[in-house]
Amino acid sequence: MYxxxxxxxxxxxxxxxxxxxxxxxFKSGLEVxxxxxxxxxxxxxxxxxxxxxxxxxxxxRGNVVSPDLLLVADDTLFQVPVAGVMAGVTAETVLAVxxxxxxxxxxxxxxxxxPIYLLPHSEVVxxxxxxxxxxKIAGAAxxxxxxxxxxxxxxxxxEEIAQFGPKAVKLNLHAALEGFQAMAAGEGSVRESADLPxxxxxxxxxxxxxxxxxxxxxxxxxxxxxSVQVRTGLWRTLRxxxxxxxxxxxxxxxxxxxxxxxxxxxxxxxxxxxxxHCKGCMICVVQCPRHxxxxxxxxxxxxxxxxxxxxxLKGMPS
Amino acid sequence: MTRALLTGNAAAAxxxxxxxxxxxxxxxxxxxxxxxxTISRWIGEDEMRxxxxxxxxxxxxxxxxxxxxxTGVRTFTATSSQGLLYGMEMLYTxxxxxxxLVLINVSRGLSAPITLEPDHNDILAARDSGCLQLHCATCxxxxxxILIAYRLSEQPxxxxxxxxxLDGFSLSFTREPVSLPDDQAAAHYLPAFRHDAAEFRxxxxxxxxxxVLGGGAYSYFRYETHxxxxxxxxxxxxxxxxxxxxxxxxxxxxECYRNDDAEISFVMIGSFATKAKDAVDRLRDAGHKIGLVRxxxxxxxxxxxxRKALVGKSGxxxxxxxxxxxxxxxxxxxxxxxxxxxxxxPATVLSYIGGLGGRDIVIEEFFQIAADVRAAVASGxxxxxxxxxxxxxxxxxxxxxxxxxxxxxxxxxxxxxxGAPSKETTA
Numbered sequence: 001m002y003x004x005x006x007x008x009x010x011x012x013x014x015x016x017x018x019x020x021x022x023x024x025x026f027k028s029g030l031e032v033x034x035x036x037x038x039x040x041x042x043x044x045x046x047x048x049x050x051x052x053x054x055x056x057x058x059x060x061r062g063n064v065v066s067p068d069l070l071l072v073a074d075d076t077l078f079q080v081p082v083a084g085v086m087a088g089v090t091a092e093t094v095l096a097v098x099x100x101x102x103x104x105x106x107x108x109x110x111x112x113x114x115p116i117y118l119l120p121h122s123e124v125v126x127x128x129x130x131x132x133x134x135x136k137i138a139g140a141a142x143x144x145x146x147x148x149x150x151x152x153x154x155x156x157x158x159e160e161i162a163q164f165g166p167k168a169v170k171l172n173l174h175a176a177l178e179g180f181q182a183m184a185a186g187e188g189s190v191r192e193s194a195d196l197p198x199x200x201x202x203x204x205x206x207x208x209x210x211x212x213x214x215x216x217x218x219x220x221x222x223x224x225x226x227s228v229q230v231r232t233g234l235w236r237t238l239r240x241x242x243x244x245x246x247x248x249x250x251x252x253x254x255x256x257x258x259x260x261x262x263x264x265x266x267x268x269x270x271x272x273x274x275x276x277h278c279k280g281c282m283i284c285v286v287q288c289p290r291h292x293x294x295x296x297x298x299x300x301x302x303x304x305x306x307x308x309x310x311x312x313l314k315g316m317p318s
Numbered sequence: 319m320t321r322a323l324l325t326g327n328a329a330a331a332x333x334x335x336x337x338x339x340x341x342x343x344x345x346x347x348x349x350x351x352x353x354x355x356t357i358s359r360w361i362g363e364d365e366m367r368x369x370x371x372x373x374x375x376x377x378x379x380x381x382x383x384x385x386x387x388x389t390g391v392r393t394f395t396a397t398s399s400q401g402l403l404y405g406m407e408m409l410y411t412x413x414x415x416x417x418x419l420v421l422i423n424v425s426r427g428l429s430a431p432i433t434l435e436p437d438h439n440d441i442l443a444a445r446d447s448g449c450l451q452l453h454c455a456t457c458x459x460x461x462x463x464i465l466i467a468y469r470l471s472e473q474p475x476x477x478x479x480x481x482x483x484l485d486g487f488s489l490s491f492t493r494e495p496v497s498l499p500d501d502q503a504a505a506h507y508l509p510a511f512r513h514d515a516a517e518f519r520x521x522x523x524x525x526x527x528x529x530v531l532g533g534g535a536y537s538y539f540r541y542e543t544h545x546x547x548x549x550x551x552x553x554x555x556x557x558x559x560x561x562x563x564x565x566x567x568x569x570x571x572x573e574c575y576r577n578d579d580a581e582i583s584f585v586m587i588g589s590f591a592t593k594a595k596d597a598v599d600r601l602r603d604a605g606h607k608i609g610l611v612r613x614x615x616x617x618x619x620x621x622x623x624x625r626k627a628l629v630g631k632s633g634x635x636x637x638x639x640x641x642x643x644x645x646x647x648x649x650x651x652x653x654x655x656x657x658x659x660x661x662x663x664p665a666t667v668l669s670y671i672g673g674l675g676g677r678d679i680v681i682e683e684f685f686q687i688a689a690d691v692r693a694a695v696a697s698g699x700x701x702x703x704x705x706x707x708x709x710x711x712x713x714x715x716x717x718x719x720x721x722x723x724x725x726x727x728x729x730x731x732x733x734x735x736x737g738a739p740s741k742e743t744t745a
Contacts, residue, residue, distance in 0.1 A: 019323075022493060026323050034323070035492035057495075059592035061488045062678045198597070198604040201682045205709045215725050219431035222723040 001054040002192050003064045004141060007085045008073035009237060011043040013134025016160070017073070018049035020138035020176065024148045024156035025053040033058045044235030044279060046083035053147065067093055069190045071141055073133045075099035076299070078110070080234055086110065094190045096140050096183070098133055100303075117144065117186050119179060132175035135161075139179030146188025153180055228277070232260070236280030239301040244270055246292035254284040254293065324496040326489030329457040330396065330422050330482070331356035332496075333464025335366055336504035337420070340391035340511075342370040343382035348434050349486035350398040350424040376405035383419050384412030384479075388526060389518040392468065392511040393419040398486065399426035399440045406443065412479055413448025413543060415526055418471035418511075419479050420464055421449065425588070426486040427675035435676020436486035438588060438640040442648050448543045449479040450550055451617040453587040455573075457494040459614075460484050462567055465499070465508050469557040472511055476550045478543070485589040487676060499565060507564050547618045554615055571620035574627050576602060577609025582691050583628060585611045585653055586637040590679055594637070597684030608688055616652075624656050633666035633691040639673040646703045647671055666694045672706030679706060 004021065008014035015036035022034030030053040038047040050064040066088035075097055077083040089095075089112070096117040097106060103116040119133075119140055135157060142148035148156075154173055161172045211217075251271045255263040260279060266272040273284075285293045324332065330353045334342070344354040360366040373379040376397050387393040397405060402423055412419070423441050427433040441451065450470065452463045460482065467480035484490060499507070518524055530536045551571065558569045575595050577583055584594045591612045601608045611627045613620065628634060636654075638647025645651065650669040657663040668691055672679045683706055694700055 019493065022323060026495065031495060032323060033492060033494050035325075035487070037487070059596045060681075061492070061589055061593055065678075065680065195596075195600060196681055198600040198606070198685045198688075201685050204680070204683050204686050204706070206686075206704065206707060207709050207712060209705060209707060209712070216719065220722065220724065222725075223721065226721070 001052055001058065001060065001195070002069070002145060002147075002190065003067050004051040004053070004069040004071070004145070004190075005048055005064045005067040006050070006071045006073065006137060006141075007046070007048045007077055007083060008133070008137075009043070009077070009235065010038060010045045010047050011237065012073050014047060014049045014073060014137075017071070017134040017138040017141070018051050019160050020135060020153075020156055020172075021141045021148075022051050022053075023160055024138070024142050024153045025051065025145070027152050027156055028148050030054065030147065031057050033061075037063060042235070044237055046077055046080050048083075051141075053145070064088070066090055066193065068193050069093070069141060069144055070095050071137050072097045072099075073137050074237075075101065075106075076234070076302070089114070090193075092191060092193065094144055094186065096137065096144060096186075098137060100299075115186065115189060117183055119182060132171055135172035135175035136179035139176035139181075140183045141179075142176075143180045143183035144186050144188075145190050150177070150180055153177075231276050232279050233274075233276045236275075236278060236298050238280045238282055238295045239275065239298050240273060240278065240280070240282060240284050240293045241296050241301065242271060242273065243292050243294065244268075246290050247271070248290050248292070250289065254288055257283050257287040259283060320500075321495055321497045323493040324457055324461075324498075325352070325491055325493050326454070326457045326460050326484045327352035327424070327491070328356060328493075329460035329496055330424075330464065330484065331360070332498055333461045333482075334368075334394045334420075335360060336461070336499060336501065337392065337394065337464055337468050337508055338505065338510070339368050339394040341383075341386045341393045342368055343373050343379045343386070343393075343395050344370060345373050345376050345379045345397065345401060347376075347398045347401040349426060349436075349490040350396050350401070350422065352490070353396045353422060353424075376401040377408055380405040380408035380412060380421075383421070384408065384415050384417050385518075387412075387417035387419040387479075388415060390511065393417075394422075394464075395419070396422035396424070398424040399428060400432075402440050402444060403428065406447070409444055409447045409449060409479075411527065414539065416477045416543070416546070417479065418468070418477050420467045420471060421479055421481045422464075423481050423483045424486050424490045425483055433675040434486070436488060436639075437674045437676070438483075438638075438648075441481065441483045442640050444481060445617060445648070448547065449481050449617070450476075450547060450615070452480065452482050452615055453613065454482065454484045454489065455587075455589050455591045455612065455614075457484075457489055457492070458496045458567070459569070460489065461496060461498065462561065462565070462569065463614075465504060466554075466557050466561055466569065468508050468511075469560075470550055470554055473550075473553045473557075476546050476553050478546055478550065483588070488589045497565075497567075503564065507561060550618050551615075551620055551622075554618075554620075569614055570623065571613070571615040572623040572627050573610075573612040573614055575610040575612070577611055577627060579607060580609030581607040581632045582688060582695070583609050583611045583631050583634050584637060584684070584687070585613075585628070585634055585649065586639070587613055587616060587649065588639060590637075590639065590673055593679060593681065594684060597681050597688070600681070601685065601688050606688060606692070613649075619652060619656070621656050624653070625660060628653070628657060628664060629660050630662050631664045633668070633695040634664050635668045635670060635687045635691050637670045637672055637679070637687070639671075641671050641674060650703070665698070666691065666700050668694060668700060669703035670706060671703065677706070677711075 006014045018034040022032045026032040033052040036049040098119040142153045157176045161169045249269045251265045262274040262277045264272045383395045425436045427437045454460045463482045471480045562568045594610045636650040638649045647669045
């Protein structure tokens with residue numbers, strides 16, 4: 001059985017990616033199971049989806065514990081512990097990551113020797129209704145399994161995306177093809193993992209639960225006002241960035257329209273955005289009467305900041 | 319017949335479409351909402367002719383469903399978890415009304431604490447409502463069970479609501495290959511609903527749900543409901559046999575997988591039973607005679623078939639994805655009561671609680687359960703019921719409690735060190 005897991009953020013289309021691949025594999029004559037897995041469904045939050053494919057009916061259910069192929073649509077997820085991107089990765093797992101960082105650096109960061117294939121990083125555009133990373137990563141997955149032809153992949157994309165209209169179909173066909181073609185070197189490199197035999201397995205470490213007093217065992221949270229510790233800024237795919245040259249300091253407008261209350265006022269009277277907690281909803285961008293707030297793709301903003309930092313370290317003008 | 323990838327929710331919508339439902343009272347709840355969204359879209363696109371009405375709660379939804387069904391229209395509705403409980407008063411009531419309809423429940427754990435993920439406590443809370451229950455293990459079964467459920471529900475001697483249950487996430491949001499019967503084949507199997515005596519018609523008033531005092535009349539009505547549910551055992555077999563004749567898919571009320579020559583049986587319901595089948599195959603490969611017994615119909619309880627499947631086994635493991643606090647596994651109680659007093663009943667019936675609130679049951683755990691049963695059979699000592707719960711899970715729990723500033727009490731220090739080691743269950 002092939003076990004494939006896609007990691008991304010809500011809104012990047014990982015459910016769609018799993019369906020594109022699932023349909024392509026199904027059309028290629030395999031038995032297929034695909035499913036998304038999210039907690040509270042919200043844009044920008046880490047989520048994953050998985051696909052199983054086999055020559056016989058699939059009975060295994062639930063999360064893919066140990067993937068043969070792991071695809072990551074957003075490389076910032078590696079540093080989000082709850083995303084569990086690397087969970088169950090073995091020496092045999094093939095990785096494909098949408099990233100501008102080289103595979104050597106990733107192998108070093110992740111401390112693995114596995115093959116890592118890079119997908120050209122997808123630009124996120126503010127008015128883009130159809131993130132193309134999902135079709136790109138599905139196309140890449142299809143090629144890496146070696147089970148799907150280019151024609152069948154495109155057929156699957158047409159079928160799955162048709163409901164979103166011809167513009168979306170065109171964009172996704174292009175993206176799927178791009179992903180498929182980028183993985184030529186890795187075609188068929190994913191191997192099916194063997195089924196675990198019943199006579200040699202790791203015994204589950206079951207324990208007996210003790211009775212705790214109700215004060216402990218009731219599902220209560222006593223730590224008050226601790227939601228500040230949750231860095232919801234990690235959910236962001238777009239970053240609102242203020243241009244003080246245009247800003248008219250009417251902070252009550254952006255400040256009061258922010259649903260998370262993360263826009264304060266700095267000493268100079270300008271709005272100050274708390275990026276640790278801004279979820280990137282872009283309401284302030286829309287509300288600002290002077291259009292002083294721009295929506296910048298998060299990755300671009302992070303890259304720009306890193307460049308500035310490096311330049312400063314080297315004592316060069318940024 | 320076309321074969322397509324469908325989620326359990328899409329399969330449920332297709333079941334309703336193929337059953338040519340007339341009326342859908344609806345109220346959204348995760349993980350069920352996709353079902354009513356899909357049907358709503360089909361109605362909007364003229365793919366389906368059906369009156370859909372959004373109600374203000376599941377209580378009203380079930381009231382509307384029962385009332386509509388008594389006018390002779392084919393009625394379908396769907397809910398999950400808290401919604402099923404919110405409508406619980408009317409669930410008992412519509413069973414008492416003796417009206418035919420199909421209700422989908424997408425299983426999800428109950429509050430508190432609240433979750434979105436599956437277990438069977440919601441559907442089992444409706445166990446004694448008088449509604450019949452079919453428990454699906456695959457998306458294919460969801461489509462097929464709905465057609466069978468209408469046949470069963472509309473039988474004049476049965477005429478009770480049927481709840482078709484599918485697990486949230488592992489079926490509701492999971493696509494699998496499903497063979498969809500075509501419209502004609504479905505209509506052949508399930509003809510138009512001909513209510514033999516629709517109570518409510520224009521110019522033909524009737525009163526439903528009368529008040530009775532003194533107990534004699536009440537006992538009559540209640541016991542007739544029981545007899546109707548029992549009559550559903552044979553009626554189900556007929557409906558399933560005809561389904562098999564037409565579509566080639568077999569749905570015995572109790573599914574037995576590699577169980578005939580098995581010495582040990584797993585017993586469980588729902589979608590994780592397919593994982594148990596995988597485990598059975600691997601255990602067979604390793605030389606162990608083991609099988610799976612899965613009640614597809616839980617109400618009425620097909621006692622004779624269940625006995626036939628389990629009598630003569632040396633050991634049984636009942637795996638419950640539910641928990642009755644103060645009792646344990648609900649299925650375990652049902653199975654042991656069916657076996658009580660039987661000659662050659664298994665001496666060893668182990669109880670496992672697992673898969674609560676979306677917790678996985680991994681294949682190693684099935685292997686270990688089988689090993690525990692073998693050890694218990696050998697020693698003659700039945701171990702205490704076991705919760706499938708690992709040291710790592712408790713460690714994570716303690717970390718959460720520490721973050722929540724929960725006061726530490728008892729031995730289970732809230733410091734991330736875990737709890738007591740497992741008491742050895744194997745001899």
